[in-house]
Amino acid sequence: MVKCCLSIFHGPRVESSFSLMNEVIDQRSGNMNVPTFNAIQTVNSGRWTEHYEEHKGEAETCGKTAKAGHGDTGGPGKEEKMRSGSESITNCVLKSQEGVFQLGSVEEGIDAGGPRREFLTLLMSFLQSRPIFEGPPQSRYLVYNAAAIREDEYVMAGKMIAVSIVHGGPGPHFLSRDLVNHIAGQPGFCAHVTDVTDDEIGRALSEIELAHSLKSLRDVLLKHSSMLQTAGCFRRVSSVEEKHTVVAEYLTWYTIGRNHSVIERFKDGLASLHFLDALCQHPSVLAPVLCHTDKRLTxxxxxxxxxxxxxxxxxxxxxxxxxxxxxxxxxxxxxxxxxxxxxxxxxxxxxxxxxxxxxxxxxxxxxxxxxxxxxxxxxxxxxxxxxxxxxxxxxxxxxxxxx
Missing domain, CATH: 3.30.2410.10 (Hect, E3 ligase catalytic domain)
Incomplete structure (x- = not known):
């Protein structure tokens, strides 16, 4: 196994982390059961400990909230402090210098990896509860949020995920498979009505799915014509089986189409450290890092x-x-x-x-x-x-x- 070290801290320029990822993945023949990024590990990160100790309490609270499946992270004060802490961490670890991102600083003897890994674990739990995501806790997709747009939180979230994965932390393991496939440019869509968080829209789609005859299907489509027209999938149907196509088209628009602009911003963040390039070239290896898996430690x-x-x-x-x-x-x-x-x-x-x-x-x-x-x-x-x-x-x- 190739074992290379990305010497980010010593010298103005380094070899592309993307090429190192490709080298490791190619040698491992896309094996998803072994680590993918040993080649780009680094252990010097000077400012992780300072921010970790300062914000650990809030991060743990947010992590527990996310685990319970709640969106509220503890009130405006705590939310603002944790958001500020997340920005500080992101600004600290993502410093672009001539196209090269740096992790931390050149200080020695502060953090050999432990506090960094624990913080990244808490950070991924914190992201899961952010209002930029909706859907089931284990299959969340991006949604438009005006406040998050102003704060550029979509880019920030993408950068956090890229930094965590590349620098020895966990993947998010909560993104929707459909969202990841779309980001990676892969075919396939398997969203379900249960992924819709809006109760009214969910009931409307369920009515369409439950239509048992062509007449009843046409009636229910007419009933919800305004909703379907918004997504561009209202049309005359000639068979009852077309109900599945109508629902699938609406779900595609609901989870992907209407959120295109924020998905692009999220991709801009994932492009940090060339992670997005690696994801698009090796989706079978890297997509499971982003999505939920039922596999547990043994x-x-x-x-x-x-x-x-x-x-x-x-x-x-x-x-x-x-x-x-x-x-x-x-x-x-x-x-x-x-x-x-x-x-x-x-x-x-x-x-x-x-x-x-x-x-x-x-x-x-x-x-x-x-x-x-x-x-x-x-x-x-x-x-x-x-x-x-x-x-x-x-x-x-x-x-x-x-x-």
Whole structure:
């Protein structure tokens, strides 16, 4: 596997991140089950920690709200503060210099990746609840919002997503498949009436779908002629089966056509770091990063991902570490079976992410051991968890859950 580093901070010009993405994707033959962007990882980001600590509380609140599926993020004051914080982060990490975007500053020793990944995770949750999106929580599409237009929030949202994916954070995993296909220039449209948030329009489309005869279909089309004329899909039908075409055409206009201008602004943001170019050239690899997936972490995946750092074979310490490693494997299975701690929560505790990111994990996650503590310790910058060396699984699990 090609492993390149995009040295953004040392020198005025760098090789195109887009060409590096192509190199990795081509060598992996479009395999969606392995990280895509290891070639463009970078770990120097000086100002992430400052803004992360300042706005972490608001971001966590917004993230919880988004998870619950609510649009209100906690009142005008908190909304304005979080919006301002998001702008500060975006302005901080997206600095164009002769066509090259920079991440952070040249300061050293401030953030080796952990706070950045955790902030990007919270930022993606925050975006999901923004008023620029509508639709089901797991399949959201862009809508026109006058205030967001004034604030240029569509471009900002696109930049946030591009930066998160390219620099080791998560993808949004909530965009509509139809929206992503449209952005990537791919065919296919599968929106459903349930995606419509306007109750009146939803009822009208349902009436059209439920028409059982040609006469009833014509009557219901005439009844809702004004609505259909707005979308340019009101016409005379000659068979009852045409109802599906009428509904599909209206849904296409409702989710894509009427929002064309803001979708273009969103694409302008996604073009940061050449992510949009890569998406259009490799949609089968990158589209799943943007859309919802039912796939969740498994105990086998986590156990395989975290490499144990064991003492020399035959030593007494190696024996106790092997016992702790077996406890670790059992604990992962308990987490997968919906115990007090989920695998996603455990992964977040160790890495600042809820799942393995598209760009892969750098440095590689590992498991270490310590006799100096009875509780687990995590280093999110090093993607490392230190396990306590305890005598029984009962005490091991209790201390893991407690922490």
């Amino acid at each position: 105990s086998v995946e986590v156990e395989r991902l975290f490499l144990p750092q064991l003492s020399p074979a035959g030593s007494n310490r190696r024996t106790t570490e092997t016992v702790a490693l077996s406890f670790w494997a059992d604990y992962l299975m308990d987490c997968e079976e919906q115990g007090p701690v989920s695998l996603e929560e455990l992964f977040m505790f160790i890495t600042g992410l809820k799942t393995e990111p598209p760009a892969g994990m750098t440095p590689h996650p590992c498991v270490t051991f310590s006799q100096e503590t009875i509780y687990p310790m995590a280093n999110t910058c090093a993607n490392t968890i230190t396990l306590p060396l305890l005598g029984t699984y009962t005490s091991f699990k209790a201390n893991m859950d407690c922490n």
